[in-house]
Amino acid sequence: MVELVLRGIFSAFFLASVLRISTPLILPALGGLVSELAGATNIALEGIMLTSAFTGVVVSAYTKSVFLGVMAGILSGILIAALLAYFHLYLQTDLFLAGIALNIMATGGTIFLLYVLTGDKGNSSTLASGAVPNVTIPIIHDIPVLGTIASGHNIFVYLGVILTWLTSVMLYRTPFGVHLRAVGENPVAAESLGINVRLMRLYAILISGALASLGGLNLSMAYLTLFQREMTAGRGFIALAAVFLGGRTPWGTFIAAVLFGFFDALSNQLGSLKVPSMWVQMIPYVATIVALVVYALRKRAIYLERARKFQERHLAELQARGVHPHEAG
Numbered sequence: 001m002v003e004l005v006l007r008g009i010f011s012a013f014f015l016a017s018v019l020r021i022s023t024p025l026i027l028p029a030l031g032g033l034v035s036e037l038a039g040a041t042n043i044a045l046e047g048i049m050l051t052s053a054f055t056g057v058v059v060s061a062y063t064k065s066v067f068l069g070v071m072a073g074i075l076s077g078i079l080i081a082a083l084l085a086y087f088h089l090y091l092q093t094d095l096f097l098a099g100i101a102l103n104i105m106a107t108g109g110t111i112f113l114l115y116v117l118t119g120d121k122g123n124s125s126t127l128a129s130g131a132v133p134n135v136t137i138p139i140i141h142d143i144p145v146l147g148t149i150a151s152g153h154n155i156f157v158y159l160g161v162i163l164t165w166l167t168s169v170m171l172y173r174t175p176f177g178v179h180l181r182a183v184g185e186n187p188v189a190a191e192s193l194g195i196n197v198r199l200m201r202l203y204a205i206l207i208s209g210a211l212a213s214l215g216g217l218n219l220s221m222a223y224l225t226l227f228q229r230e231m232t233a234g235r236g237f238i239a240l241a242a243v244f245l246g247g248r249t250p251w252g253t254f255i256a257a258v259l260f261g262f263f264d265a266l267s268n269q270l271g272s273l274k275v276p277s278m279w280v281q282m283i284p285y286v287a288t289i290v291a292l293v294v295y296a297l298r299k300r301a302i303y304l305e306r307a308r309k310f311q312e313r314h315l316a317e318l319q320a321r322g323v324h325p326h327e328a329g
Contacts, residue, residue, distance in 0.1 A: 012145045014269065016148055016150075016152075016153070018265045019149070020154075022258045022261025023215070023261075024156075024215045024235055025242060025257040026242075027163065027211050027212065028215040029242040029246075029253045030164060030253060031239075032045055032239050032253075033248060033249075033250060035201075037180060038180050038181075038201050040085075042084065042212070043096050044098070044106075044236075045212045045240060046106070047099075048080045049213070049236050050231070050232050051079075052076050052212070052216035053217060053219050053220035053221075053231060054110040055072050055073045055076035056070055057129040060130035061128055069221060070132070073213055074210055079209075080209060081208060082209070083102060084099060123226050123227060123228045124228075129220075129225060131221055131225040134152050135155055154218070156215075156217065161254075163214075164253075180203070183197050219232065219235075241288050241291065241292055242256035259291070267282075
């Protein structure tokens with residue numbers, strides 16, 4: 001049994017599943033990165049994903065249009081992000097408290113509306129919602145192993161890679177990206193240069209909402225073809241963890257999200273062993289905690305090393321000037 005599981009882990013099908021499972025982490029993580037670099041951490045990623053997942057399913061079911069469902073899901077995510085921006089930037093509400101409140105509202109609100117529309121508080125299986133089709137890449141599809149890994153995924157999987165590249169270009173190769181990062185690093189200096197700090201943070205939160213909504217839509221219209229209550233299962237918070245673990249860079253965030261996706265896929269693979277299900281389900285979350293602990297220790301080591309070097313330079317300067325350290329105070 002163990003041998004079969006190991007063969008499954010080191011297979012093309014497993015790697016393909018890692019890509020699929022990582023996508024609902026990659027997309028909101030990119031959104032979290034954009035808002036984080038602007039100095040407005042988006043704690044509401046979880047609520048945005050839930051809202052967009054629910055809206056996409058409902059609108060596609062009633063309009064019989066996958067496209068309209070996706071567009072409605074994106075708009076609903078942007079709306080939640082706009083509420084967060086309004087509460088924080090214009091009403092001066094604490095960003096974290098506003099984000100948590102929106103998460104709670106989204107959790108309860110989607111369950112309530114699900115019950116109103118379907119009479120079921122669990123899922124939307126009674127609604128004939130649409131599903132985003134899979135994409136077969138010509139030529140690559142026919143290549144052994146590579147075709148299995150890279151071809152046949154839904155459009156959101158490929159958007160995860162494309163949007164990572166576009167986010168990197170936007171942040172580091174455009175004036176908008178420079179202004180956005182400047183606002184996050186030093187808002188006072190940015191404002192002195194004529195940059196509208198509030199407006200830039202508004203843009204960043206809205207972009208964050210749009211990206212996170214794609215992650216929610218991926219869950220309900222591609223990964224699954226229905227909405228389930230609390231189906232995000234903490235992915236919004238794991239996405240934020242990926243931002244910091246990835247060093248607050250687009251490709252670093254992408255790799256961190258894939259790493260978390262790997263452990264999630266691994267837990268699915270280990271489900272075939274005679275291991276208690278609760279232990280298997282813990283794997284992605286334990287991996288997240290361990291990764292953050294390692295990240296924090298690494299950052300602390302870097303900070304201490306910088307402090308030590310600064311102290312050594314300071315002492316060397318004092319000695320060069322013939323001043324005793326005690327005399328310098």
